Amino acid sequence: MTTATDVAEGLVGQAPPSPAGPLEPGDLQGLSGPPHIPLPRLVQSLRFNQRQIEFVFRARRQLGEVFSMHGATEDAVVVTSHPDHVRSLFTASPEQAPSLTGESPLRPIVGTESVLTAVGPRHMRQRKLLLPPFHGEAIESYTQMISEATEREIDRWPIGEPMALAPRMQAITLDVIMAGIFGIEGKPGRGTPEHGLRQMIRRLVAASTQPAAQIGELLQIGRDEAVGPMKFGLNLLDKQVYAVIKARRRASDLDERRDILSLLLQARTEEGGELSDKELRDELLVLVLAGHETTANSLAWAWERLVRTPDAHDALLGAVRSGAGAEERIEATIVEAMRSRPVIPLIGRRVTVPWRLGEHGVPGGTAVTMSILLVHHREDLYPRPFDFRPERWIGRKPGTYEWIPFGGGIRRCLGAALAMAEQRVVLEAMARRLDLEADDPAPERALHRNVTMIPARGGRVVLRSRHR
Numbered sequence: 001m002t003t004a005t006d007v008a009e010g011l012v013g014q015a016p017p018s019p020a021g022p023l024e025p026g027d028l029q030g031l032s033g034p035p036h037i038p039l040p041r042l043v044q045s046l047r048f049n050q051r052q053i054e055f056v057f058r059a060r061r062q063l064g065e066v067f068s069m070h071g072a073t074e075d076a077v078v079v080t081s082h083p084d085h086v087r088s089l090f091t092a093s094p095e096q097a098p099s100l101t102g103e104s105p106l107r108p109i110v111g112t113e114s115v116l117t118a119v120g121p122r123h124m125r126q127r128k129l130l131l132p133p134f135h136g137e138a139i140e141s142y143t144q145m146i147s148e149a150t151e152r153e154i155d156r157w158p159i160g161e162p163m164a165l166a167p168r169m170q171a172i173t174l175d176v177i178m179a180g181i182f183g184i185e186g187k188p189g190r191g192t193p194e195h196g197l198r199q200m201i202r203r204l205v206a207a208s209t210q211p212a213a214q215i216g217e218l219l220q221i222g223r224d225e226a227v228g229p230m231k232f233g234l235n236l237l238d239k240q241v242y243a244v245i246k247a248r249r250r251a252s253d254l255d256e257r258r259d260i261l262s263l264l265l266q267a268r269t270e271e272g273g274e275l276s277d278k279e280l281r282d283e284l285l286v287l288v289l290a291g292h293e294t295t296a297n298s299l300a301w302a303w304e305r306l307v308r309t310p311d312a313h314d315a316l317l318g319a320v321r322s323g324a325g326a327e328e329r330i331e332a333t334i335v336e337a338m339r340s341r342p343v344i345p346l347i348g349r350r351v352t353v354p355w356r357l358g359e360h361g362v363p364g365g366t367a368v369t370m371s372i373l374l375v376h377h378r379e380d381l382y383p384r385p386f387d388f389r390p391e392r393w394i395g396r397k398p399g400t401y402e403w404i405p406f407g408g409g410i411r412r413c414l415g416a417a418l419a420m421a422e423q424r425v426v427l428e429a430m431a432r433r434l435d436l437e438a439d440d441p442a443p444e445r446a447l448h449r450n451v452t453m454i455p456a457r458g459g460r461v462v463l464r465s466r467h468r
């Protein structure tokens with residue numbers, strides 16, 4: 001809850017109310033459609049993909065907080081950034097506003113029936129099955145493992161040389177995913193299905209961040225099955241995933257294991273059925289793909305901001321090294337980093353009935369996206385929004401519809417508790433043990449890969465000294 005003092009301190013504020021929600025068809029009359037960005041489709045797509053930050057900020061400045069633009073496959077996709085509009089979409093029923101992830105570019109990779117890509121009752125069923133291992137308490141049991149993976153990784157970093165943090169963060173988050181999801185801890189022995197799987201995931205993720213991969217991704221738009229080099233890579237990966245599933249089905253200690261694959265192998269649907277190998281494969285791949293690069297880049301962004309904001313950096317190191325207020329400072333730093341650089345900058349729902357968005361109305365069937373980036377940079381919610389100020393969050397919790405890096409409602413990120421736990425452990429260890437500097441005082445540009453927004457140079461830093 002925002003108080004008058006918070007507002008007076010200039011740390012957080014409130015947006016003026018703006019009516020939003022489903023309408024009866026006749027009620028659309030009298031409401032204008034959102035203004036459209038007056039640019040040819042190609043120019044707009046290029047600008048949106050290359051420079052989303054500049055693109056959406058300019059559109060909001062010129063057209064207001066609700067506007068529409070060309071989509072990859074349709075003429076008008078609406079973009080909004082008002083928390084009341086966000087609330088109306090997050091709290092809507094899945095019949096009235098199904099998630100646009102049903103049309104996600106990940107569909108050819110993870111199929112149409114995974115928790116990410118399914119809509120309606122199938123989605124709820126998969127989500128129910130997957131929720132228990134992602135619950136706060138279950139996540140607690142991973143912290144020791146996250147901490148060990150972090151310490152191992154930090155000990156390898158070179159001193160005095162510029163290095164990109166994103167791949168190094170990814171090494172940690174991949175270890176965490178392999179342990180948490182597949183139950184593969186440390187380095188699996190050569191020749192085992194687990195070793196093959198780990199190698200293959202590393203290779204595919206490395207390939208997917210190469211510029212040429214964008215062409216491969218474009219080939220997949222609108223398809224249900226992968227084509228081209230993506231299909232080839234996936235076939236190799238599938239072989240390893242199925243080998244791990246097969247071996248695990250036979251494991252004698254299955255009922256004692258706590259990893260997500262083992263839990264899913266024992267899970268039964270409401271109708272009493274088991275998940276098929278194909279269903280297991282799709283869910284596991286979603287978790288790997290949704291889970292480790294996002295968290296790694298979120299951490300890379302946090303350090304990209306910290307090494308360029310001496311007050312915030314000093315305050316974090318001071319709190320962690322003295323122990324005074326450390327927990328609160330770490331939390332505030334992560335929340336502010338995710339506000340200022342949300343790794344997924346845009347999410348959406350397709351309204352199936354007419355919808356009101358403030359002074360505008362849109363017909364049923366419209367894709368309505370929420371620009372997380374724009375919500376997080378509203379002057380009225382976050383005074384001086386471009387400043388990195390973790391103090392905004394000291395003694396204050398983020399609002400459900402004002403701070404939305406994990407989305408919301410029944411589609412809220414399933415891995416949010418895991419991602420927060422990982423970020424807390426890694427940020428704490430790095431602040432305690434490392435003295436880092438920016439390799440270049442200029443902030444890093446954002447690069448858009450698929451649905452993510454990542455630091456263009458991977459969050460480059462120089463490690464000056466390391467403590468025990």
Ligand code: HEM
Nearest residue numbers: 116290291294295298344347406407408411413414415419
């Ligand atoms: C900092 C890291 C992460 C960020 C920023 C992030 C962000 C998001 C966002 C924005 C959504 C869409 C929500 C919506 O449409 O309302 C989402 C969905 C999802 N995320 Fe994450 N995520 C992160 C980490 C993870 C992790 C660690 C996992 C699992 C291991 C995970 C698994 C998922 C899944 C399965 C969904 C689909 C949920 C559904 O549709 O019901 N994510 N995430």
